[in-house]
Amino acid sequence: MKAQDIVRGVIKITGNTYKTVVEKSGMKWESNISMLLKSNGMRLDRLIKVLDACGYELIARSKEGGYPEFVFDAASNEHESYRMKPKAAADGEDE
Secondary structure (H helix, E strand, O other): OOHHHHHHHHHHHHOOOHHHHHHHHOOOOHHHHHHHHHOOOOOHHHHHHHHHHOOOOEEEOOOOOOOOOEEEEEOOOOOOOEEEEEHHHHOOOOO
């Protein structure tokens, strides 16, 4: 499964349109989403931005367990495209 397939599924499940995703993610044009979905690959920061606009987050979890999970989060400033923080801190448990 490609990132594009995940994005298509999330947009469909959440009932969003390309237009609403563009508005929520801060992208400039609907064609940006179309181009992302047609490309061979998607940059991590763009994947995170689109997922965030649909109310989803990307989580990295160890297959072996016993290690912290990390949440990739759309950044709120222009100097970062995304943040990675331990899941507990992302959930507000250990801040």
